[in-house]
Amino acid sequence: MFIGHFTERPYQDEKSGYFGATGKSIRDLDLSNDIYDPQIGADLYNRYLDERVYAEEMGFDGLMLNEHHSTPFCMGGAMNVEASILAKITKKAKIVLLGNILPIWEDPLWLVEQLAMIDMISRGRLVSGWVRGTGRESVAHNAPPPYNWERFQEAHEFIVKAWTEPGPFRWEGKHYNYRYVNPWVKPYQKPHPQIWLPGVVSEDSLKWAARQRIPYIMLATKLEPTKQAFQIYHDTAKEEGYKSGPQNLGYLWKVHVDETEELAEEVGRKFVQGPSNPFLAGNEGTANQALMRLPGLTSRRRVLPTMNAATANRGGVLSTSYEEQIENYTIVTGTPDTVIPKIRHILEELRPGSVFFWDGDGAMTHDDQMRSLRLMGQEVIPAVREIAKELDLPSSFDINPATGAPFEDTPAVAEVAD
Amino acid sequence: MTTTSQAWTEEIVELAGTSVQLVKGGSGEPLLILHDEMGHPGWMNFHEALGQNNELIIPSHPGFGDSPFLDWIMNMRDMAGWYLEALDDMGVGQINMMGFSLGGWLAAEIATMDPGRFNKLILVDAAGIKPPTGEIFDMFLVVAKEFITESFLNPEGTSEFATICPEEPTPEQAEYWEVAREQACRLSWRPYMHYPALSNLLSRLKNMPTQIIWGREDAIVPLSAGQVFNDSIPGSQLAIIDNAGHRPEIEQTDEFVRIVQRFLSG
Numbered sequence A: 001m002f003i004g005h006f007t008e009r010p011y012q013d014e015k016s017g018y019f020g021a022t023g024k025s026i027r028d029l030d031l032s033n034d035i036y037d038p039q040i041g042a043d044l045y046n047r048y049l050d051e052r053v054y055a056e057e058m059g060f061d062g063l064m065l066n067e068h069h070s071t072p073f074c075m076g077g078a079m080n081v082e083a084s085i086l087a088k089i090t091k092k093a094k095i096v097l098l099g100n101i102l103p104i105w106e107d108p109l110w111l112v113e114q115l116a117m118i119d120m121i122s123r124g125r126l127v128s129g130w131v132r133g134t135g136r137e138s139v140a141h142n143a144p145p146p147y148n149w150e151r152f153q154e155a156h157e158f159i160v161k162a163w164t165e166p167g168p169f170r171w172e173g174k175h176y177n178y179r180y181v182n183p184w185v186k187p188y189q190k191p192h193p194q195i196w197l198p199g200v201v202s203e204d205s206l207k208w209a210a211r212q213r214i215p216y217i218m219l220a221t222k223l224e225p226t227k228q229a230f231q232i233y234h235d236t237a238k239e240e241g242y243k244s245g246p247q248n249l250g251y252l253w254k255v256h257v258d259e260t261e262e263l264a265e266e267v268g269r270k271f272v273q274g275p276s277n278p279f280l281a282g283n284e285g286t287a288n289q290a291l292m293r294l295p296g297l298t299s300r301r302r303v304l305p306t307m308n309a310a311t312a313n314r315g316g317v318l319s320t321s322y323e324e325q326i327e328n329y330t331i332v333t334g335t336p337d338t339v340i341p342k343i344r345h346i347l348e349e350l351r352p353g354s355v356f357f358w359d360g361d362g363a364m365t366h367d368d369q370m371r372s373l374r375l376m377g378q379e380v381i382p383a384v385r386e387i388a389k390e391l392d393l394p395s396s397f398d399i400n401p402a403t404g405a406p407f408e409d410t411p412a413v414a415e416v417a418d
Numbered sequence B: 001m002t003t004t005s006q007a008w009t010e011e012i013v014e015l016a017g018t019s020v021q022l023v024k025g026g027s028g029e030p031l032l033i034l035h036d037e038m039g040h041p042g043w044m045n046f047h048e049a050l051g052q053n054n055e056l057i058i059p060s061h062p063g064f065g066d067s068p069f070l071d072w073i074m075n076m077r078d079m080a081g082w083y084l085e086a087l088d089d090m091g092v093g094q095i096n097m098m099g100f101s102l103g104g105w106l107a108a109e110i111a112t113m114d115p116g117r118f119n120k121l122i123l124v125d126a127a128g129i130k131p132p133t134g135e136i137f138d139m140f141l142v143v144a145k146e147f148i149t150e151s152f153l154n155p156e157g158t159s160e161f162a163t164i165c166p167e168e169p170t171p172e173q174a175e176y177w178e179v180a181r182e183q184a185c186r187l188s189w190r191p192y193m194h195y196p197a198l199s200n201l202l203s204r205l206k207n208m209p210t211q212i213i214w215g216r217e218d219a220i221v222p223l224s225a226g227q228v229f230n231d232s233i234p235g236s237q238l239a240i241i242d243n244a245g246h247r248p249e250i251e252q253t254d255e256f257v258r259i260v261q262r263f264l265s266g
Helices: A038-057 A079-089 A109-121 A135-140 A145-164 A203-212 A223-240 A261-272 A322-327 A336-350 A366-391 B045-050 B076-090 B102-113 B144-150 B171-188 B198-205 B223-232 B253-265
Strands: A002-006 A062-065 A094-101 A126-131 A169-172 A177-181 A195-199 A216-219 A249-257 A331-334 A354-358 B008-015 B018-025 B029-034 B054-059 B095-100 B118-124 B210-215 B237-241
Touching: A002 A094, A002 A366, A038 A062, A038 A079, A038 A366, A062 A079, A062 A354, A079 A094, A079 A109, A094 A109, A094 A195, A109 A126, A109 A145, A126 A145, A135 A145, A145 A169, A145 A177, A145 A203, A145 B171, A195 A203, A195 A249, A203 A216, A203 A223, A216 A223, A223 A249, A223 A336, A249 A261, A249 A336, A249 A366, A261 A322, A261 A331, A261 A366, A322 A331, A331 A336, A336 A354, A336 A366, B008 B076, B029 B102, B045 B054, B045 B253, B076 B102, B076 B171, B095 B102, B102 B118, B102 B171, B102 B198, B118 B253, B144 B171, B198 B223, B210 B223, B210 B253, B223 B237, B237 B253
Parallel strands: A002 A062, A002 A354, A062 A094, A094 A126, A126 A195, A195 A216, A216 A249, A249 A331, A249 A354, B029 B054, B029 B095, B095 B118, B118 B210, B210 B237
Antiparallel strands: A169 A177, B008 B018, B018 B054
């Protein structure tokens, strides 16, 4: 079992008049950055980095970062900058990037170099995830949405080649062209860091991950559709002729632990307040329909069972109440005594090899996050490790997801050459 | 069932290496019509009126309607190149051409590539030029219905608006729009809805009679772009239609038809 910590690093500024319960709700494309306060920005970036250092101290295996653009719900517009800092200020935890938005990069050789440098400085602690990005990413960096999937695949092939094959070489692709690929930095891990794919919507992406033997991480979706999507992964793996298992799957959901049940509920409600991701069900933001239907960004037909969960608030209405989310396990809050059995239920249902506790988000304060991290370290993480052992849930670092067999003496590698 | 025969036909034909959805109607001198970014809107009143004097030839561009998209067509000049071969295969010889919005941009690109093959050119609220004042409305930051509504100065007062943009579109209609938006996006995402060199290339149309038509209140492609077209094409004329937005052919059908017929018969 691999246990990671995640927060989306919201830009919290109550006096802006935005953000859920405090005023107008957020709607993508309708929010000007003229309200941006550099003092708040500086404080929050440093706070979130400090919390990561403490999460490592409390025993988390991984510190997960993500990236969004032109939106206050995620301050990680240049996630690789945060990852670079973590590479130096943390010691043991993996730095899990879920992930770099491949199609929006005009020059993915920058990714080849940046990620290899992060792997080098952290001495092999990088997990390099890729995503296709939401509409706001394509709009912000002006990447053509109908070519999102083609650019994703081509950039992936290019990066893996640049990491693994001797240069110099030329690359003449449909979307990327290079006359001299010979980066003077290579990944610390050989042949390269594990590549993971997080997602919620696209069946193309999930099947692609299964065919590439890349672990797939489902983001904050309900249990039943998540199980169905995981089954598609297992079925695809079977077609490909290998045995997938927990090592191929991860799950991220909201977990907050606190000292009393009352405090846990009070703070847990902050998940759906403040500047939370409006793309996910239950938050007090409004997804812009045009961004969700950006032409050609994802197939209109080949979507996963989890899509409904991801887009339940399409119409802009808060469709899943806090109570419902507690009920359906997409939010778990409580004291360690009540949280641990709920986590066991999720592990039994989904059988993931990696889990990420999404905490410290929405309107939660630094103190809220630090109490939860301490209790997770003292009680929850040790208990979850025992449960995972009992349920036999190996991670992609325990068992090679490409083969279903243990790694031998070689470092973890998620892929086979294709 | 009505007893009068339908004024138009629709068929799938093979042109320039792909199958193409082709609508034809009316009779007289042929007029090639290039539809806009939302696809052929169906047989409208202006088609009916123009069909009295002209045979209208209305292909769905590759990637629109039932014409499959071609992987290699990644921009408007690729599309224009494809069209020239498609016209060869149609065997239409010298022909008149009219394009609306994105189809107007396409018509301008095609004409500059091979001016000898066209008699007369009509550009209606055409995209393709970066307007010196104002900006081209971003169709990709709104949903289809919002964009179509924005295309009209007075949607409520336009009888055919509900035909083009019904309150509750059928799933087929909604899918038709999404297909159109996807192909428009491939062709025009960046630079958005224009080609920087086009205004320079237009001087090649110096011997081609060209009528530019614009709705005065066009909120999609500002009138200033129409003036650049007019200044860039030697000898062209610009007709501005009052009380119309981006779709003067629908909002002011009579005046639109009068301008087109006068130009084509002149």
